[in-house]
Amino acid sequence: MSKVLVIAEHLGGKLNPSTARAVSAAVAVKPDAIDVIVLCDSVDAIAAEAAKIEGVSRVLTAARAENAHPLATVLAPQIAKAAAGYSHVFAPSTTFGKDVAPRVAALLGVAQVSDIMSIDGSHTFKRPIYAGNAIITVQADPAHAVVATVRTASWAAAASGANNAPIEPLSLDIAVPTHTRFVELLQGKNDRPDLQSASKVVSGGRGVGSKENFEVIYRFADKIGAAVGASRAAVDAGYVPNELQVGQTGKIIAPELYIAIGISGAIQHLTGIKDAGTIVAINKDGEAPIFEVADIGLVGDLFKLIPELEQAIG
Amino acid sequence: MKILVGYKRVVDYNVRIQVKPDGTGVVTDGVKLSANPFDDIALEEALRLKERGGIEEVVVVGIGPADLTAHLRNGLAMGANRAIHVVTAEAVQPLTAARAFLKLIEKEQPGLVILGKQAIDDDASQTGQMLAGLWDRPQATFASKVEVADGKVTVTREVDAGLEIIEAELPAVITTDLRLNEPRFIKLPDIMKAKAKPIDTIEFSSLGVDAHDQLKITNYAAPTKRSKGVMVKDAAELVAVLKQKGLL
Numbered sequence: 001m002s003k004v005l006v007i008a009e010h011l012g013g014k015l016n017p018s019t020a021r022a023v024s025a026a027v028a029v030k031p032d033a034i035d036v037i038v039l040c041d042s043v044d045a046i047a048a049e050a051a052k053i054e055g056v057s058r059v060l061t062a063a064r065a066e067n068a069h070p071l072a073t074v075l076a077p078q079i080a081k082a083a084a085g086y087s088h089v090f091a092p093s094t095t096f097g098k099d100v101a102p103r104v105a106a107l108l109g110v111a112q113v114s115d116i117m118s119i120d121g122s123h124t125f126k127r128p129i130y131a132g133n134a135i136i137t138v139q140a141d142p143a144h145a146v147v148a149t150v151r152t153a154s155w156a157a158a159a160s161g162a163n164n165a166p167i168e169p170l171s172l173d174i175a176v177p178t179h180t181r182f183v184e185l186l187q188g189k190n191d192r193p194d195l196q197s198a199s200k201v202v203s204g205g206r207g208v209g210s211k212e213n214f215e216v217i218y219r220f221a222d223k224i225g226a227a228v229g230a231s232r233a234a235v236d237a238g239y240v241p242n243e244l245q246v247g248q249t250g251k252i253i254a255p256e257l258y259i260a261i262g263i264s265g266a267i268q269h270l271t272g273i274k275d276a277g278t279i280v281a282i283n284k285d286g287e288a289p290i291f292e293v294a295d296i297g298l299v300g301d302l303f304k305l306i307p308e309l310e311q312a313i314g
Numbered sequence: 315m316k317i318l319v320g321y322k323r324v325v326d327y328n329v330r331i332q333v334k335p336d337g338t339g340v341v342t343d344g345v346k347l348s349a350n351p352f353d354d355i356a357l358e359e360a361l362r363l364k365e366r367g368g369i370e371e372v373v374v375v376g377i378g379p380a381d382l383t384a385h386l387r388n389g390l391a392m393g394a395n396r397a398i399h400v401v402t403a404e405a406v407q408p409l410t411a412a413r414a415f416l417k418l419i420e421k422e423q424p425g426l427v428i429l430g431k432q433a434i435d436d437d438a439s440q441t442g443q444m445l446a447g448l449w450d451r452p453q454a455t456f457a458s459k460v461e462v463a464d465g466k467v468t469v470t471r472e473v474d475a476g477l478e479i480i481e482a483e484l485p486a487v488i489t490t491d492l493r494l495n496e497p498r499f500i501k502l503p504d505i506m507k508a509k510a511k512p513i514d515t516i517e518f519s520s521l522g523v524d525a526h527d528q529l530k531i532t533n534y535a536a537p538t539k540r541s542k543g544v545m546v547k548d549a550a551e552l553v554a555v556l557k558q559k560g561l562l
């Protein structure tokens with residue numbers, strides 16, 4: 001019998017949309033049950049959200065003061081214990097899931113499958129390697145639980161609303177380590193749509209030239225209601241904070257519309273956007289590799305073109 | 315205090331990877347190999363911590379085939395005091411690598427282990443977290459700032475929401491993100507000096523590590539390519555096309 005345990009990701013009392021994407025992957029396993037585990041100091045609001053996701057059989061909660069912040073050292077032993085009896089443990093492939101899932105796998109003594117793109121069978125998965133330049137098919141041993149992270153850009157979020165899964169508190173009753181402590185989270189203040197779930201994203205690269213110039217990108221994004229992203233070069237140069245980086249080692253996203261401005265199109269960047277619906281590239285260099293993958297290309301100076309675009313949009 | 319650094323050799327990040335037509339792997343013959351970029355960052359951080367004082371030794375660790383020696387010499391030329399080469403002809407997956415690291419830790423007793431946040435060949439992003447779990451010690455992944463003082467390490471982590479700061483007791487495992495530092499270049503005289511530095515060679519089979527439970531890779535395929543699109547002549551045309559597609 002196959003049963004999937006999905007680790008819920010949340011922040012500030014809200015469920016992260018990545019959780020519903022991980023549930024979609026769980027559905028593709030065709031299991032007998034999908035349970036979502038919520039670990040937090042105060043679980044009620046998050047659990048209520050999770051209970052609405054279609055496909056979820058039960059929501060299991062682990063409420064304790066130590067779970068106030070997502071420390072892998074604290075959460076992993078609880079998840080490993082809760083995993084008894086499950087054939088699969090899935091987490092979203094976000095910084096949260098990437099941090100905690102391998103520790104859970106190690107505690108269970110099993111290998112992990114990272115970044116599942118598709119599911120060919122209950123123990124056969126496809127995942128990208130080499131920045132998405134190759135896709136491998138991997139088989140996990142059915143004798144053990146499969147611990148995996150789900151490449152969120154490959155999976156649409158499971159629908160939410162109609163379901164009303166029961167919520168059950170777990171009594172895990174284990175000591176958790178105290179050697180690792182949360183100090184603080186410095187969150188970028190941002191009223192814009194969330195980069196990982198936005199339907200439109202406007203990204204700027206080194207071509208934007210400075211932190212001040214990046215205002216042009218923000219303004220344009222606001223005009224069309226888009227989230228803002230960036231290349232590594234723009235982040236490294238300090239134009240924008242790290243959480244905006246898109247790519248192999250940043251965020252992997254799949255918006256309906258992606259507009260890359262002043263970005264050359266390095267393979268490490270492209271791997272983060274290859275699932276986008278429509279890619280638009282604006283670059284002054286007509287030979288830039290970004291034009292090889294862009295659905296629509298426009299050659300020219302971004303400082304001239306963006307105001308013109310804004311005017312044309314009206 | 316001693317720092318152990320993961321120093322994996324991978325296909326250089328500039329190489330355009332080709333999948334073999336028969337689906338058995340990617341082409342690596344004659345392809346440039348380099349240190350995993352995140353491991354160069356890990357080594358640089360260890361060296362900087364040593365330069366600040368309180369660290370006696372920086373040891374680079376490579377698990378891989380017999381010809382890994384030249385690669386480990388680069389780590390020594392960059393400034394590591396010593397290298398450990400765990401020799402195996404088989405590809406080693408993260409859980410196996412973590413188990414091997416744990417064996418080395420038992421012997422070396424480091425205060426800090428610094429690995430890359432991911433190897434850019436398998437893109438797994440697992441080894442550091444698994445090692446910390448097996449070792450039952452703190453993990454601070456995706457580090458962009460590291461401060462060691464009073465038996466503790468304070469790490470700023472790059473997370474999806476921004477920057478998270480955590481504090482951990484030593485010994486601990488850290489994995490590096492891109493913005494932790496900029497690795498130094500190796501200078502010619504250092505290459506000469508590195509020749510005299512020791513490389514301990516350990517046969518993987520002598521570690522007593524269980525490696526039977528790796529994932530089975532049954533096929534390699536090229537990704538579906540996006541096709542080249544159209545060019546528009548100006549801003550007005552771009553907006554018209556996007557509006558027509560219902561995207562604006």
Ligand SMILES: Cc1cc2nc3c(=O)[nH]c(=O)nc-3n(C[C@H](O)[C@H](O)[C@H](O)COP(=O)(O)OP(=O)(O)OC[C@H]3O[C@@H](n4cnc5c(N)ncnc54)[C@H](O)[C@@H]3O)c2cc1C
Pocket residue numbers: 204205206207208230231232233234245246247248249250251261262263264265266267268269272282283284285288300301302303327351352434
């Ligand atoms: C291990 C590793 C991981 C990496 N991970 C990532 C990642 O996750 N994400 C990522 O993005 N990169 C990543 N990189 C970096 C990547 O290789 C490239 O260096 C980076 O993407 C380049 O950013 P860019 O396109 O903004 O800069 P550049 O390559 O410098 O391109 C700037 C572009 O702007 C154009 N331009 C300049 N001025 C103007 C103007 N006025 N108007 C219009 N166009 C203009 C230029 O023609 C040029 O094409 C990684 C690299 C390594 C080694």
Ligand SMILES: Nc1ncnc2c1ncn2[C@@H]1O[C@H](COP(=O)(O)O)[C@@H](O)[C@H]1O
Pocket residue numbers: 319320321322323350352353356375376377378406408411428429430431432433434436437438439440441442
């Ligand atoms: N074979 C290896 N030799 C040395 N270090 C390794 C090896 N495999 C993994 N590592 C370390 O673990 C990190 C993460 O690798 P991975 O979990 O494969 O993405 C790498 O950046 C290295 O620091």
